[in-house]
Amino acid sequence: MTTTAPQPAVRATGLRKSFGDHVVLDGIDLEVAQGAVFALLGPNGAGKTTTVQILSTLIRPDGGDVLVAGRDLARDPEGIRAAIGVTGQFSAVDDLLTGRENLVLMADLRHLGRAAGRRRADELLARFDLVEAAGKPAATYSGGMRRRLDLAMTLVGDPRVIFLDEPTTGLDPRSRRTTWQVIRGLVADGVTIFLTTQYLEEADELADRVAVLDHGRVVAEGTPDELKRRVPGGHVLLRFADTTALAAAAAVLGDAPRDEDELTLQVAGDGGVRALRDLLGGLDHAGVEVAELSIHTPDLDDVFLALTGQATTVKESVR
């Protein structure tokens, strides 16, 4: 093993897993550089959770090689466990213990020592805004507080690679923002993050690299920008009441792609306020009535649609 090129934090090759006849992972390859944020994006049932469970030593793969933090999964799962932190999709806190006791439990299991463990627990309680609730049983926590405690427990042992399985699913927007901030903070400390998400916005927001998983296969991989480049650019979609209006508008706007059946015109542009005002002003001036207008900016959603043939969210539209 040479030390010239930095070793990836996570590398999986030919990863396979089936549950009975059901093939969940059909030979996937992944590589995550050290200190990077990697997002595994996919709809429900794509195999995201299974991938995390395998990489985090929770379940065994049927085939393939896995290297996490330089340790081989088949030979040294204990070595991997010492280097990683995992926050699963379902909260993994002890409901009967208080928030602080949960953190101290983690510290004890990480063999931090009594004083250092308690110090670490208090530090994390402060960082995750749980000081007031520290003495209350976790069972009484709200969803957002449980997630925060869960994440804090993951951080007790200062893991170098952190797996987050849908870290913000089911969170309100404010808690989601808080979680994103925490993740960005970890990245600043040089931690490698492997996260799964159904939210394209989340992958776009956080990840350096994104792999799109669909039916147990990686259908695309790259930076969010690279993926966006693979789909048609942004445009404004105009709909008209009848063919007369459509023809009149087409005359004003020149060679914009038009759809006679849908009565729509597709105008290239980013949907900025100034461009929109010019566009609508021009049509107004020509006496053309626009029935409906929608702005389409290219995002990972388009990537998803283009790659998997499945839409995931509804476009914003202005009427």
Place this chain on the structure above:
Amino acid sequence: MSTFPHAVNDSATMLRRNLRHLRRYPAMVMMSLGVPIVMLLLFVGVFGSAMGAGVTGAVHDGDYIDYLVPGIVLMTAGYGSQSTALAVNRDMTEGIIARFRTMPVFRASVLVGHVGAAVIRTVASAVLVVLVALLLGFRPAADPVGWLAAAGLLVLLVLALTWLAVAIGLAARNAEGTSGFVLVVQVLPFLSSAFVPPDSMSGPVRWFAANEPFTPVIDTLRGLLAGTPVGGSAAVAVAWCVGLAVVGYLWARALFRRDPVR
């Protein structure tokens, strides 16, 4: 880095966790303690003289309560194992166990913690039941050696039931899945020598009561506490306990080694 100290440390940490659960939620102890004490009151206060007339003299000298207490102690162990199965099952169906499995923690420590806490809890319950029995007129004639032997057998029995309960808790998909085990440990004492001698039962029930595992344990406890010879039932009792403990342990270990299914 040797793994032995870690195994001990982690097991102690898990034991602390389980004991903390008990301290915080004593309801579980109360429930497994309540039924045996009610049974004790019922059989001493309500059925006592009627049952005693049939039991004492025939096979037993002294008050019916002296005949009854070993069976009630055993029921206490049975009810304790129910709580264990439920506690293990709740643990397994919650996310925390997945977290432990992805940490560099001595694997069996989760189970050791449960077993340790369950044994402590159940033995403490049994001691409380015996104290209540003493208040109600239980007068054992055992010498210190007899007490020690009785305590040893009790711990062995609790260990056997606990490992079985742990395996059941691991095997069950949810809390309802443990109900079969609960039924067995609730019914078995009635079909044993706990309340009346099997000789007074009829046909197949008598055969079952005479040969099921609880009967030799109860007979041995009774003999030890009364200071009378226990004969061959001691060896049978120990064999049952060791056998059940080994089966429970191996079963639990195999179940715990499986990949978790979610």
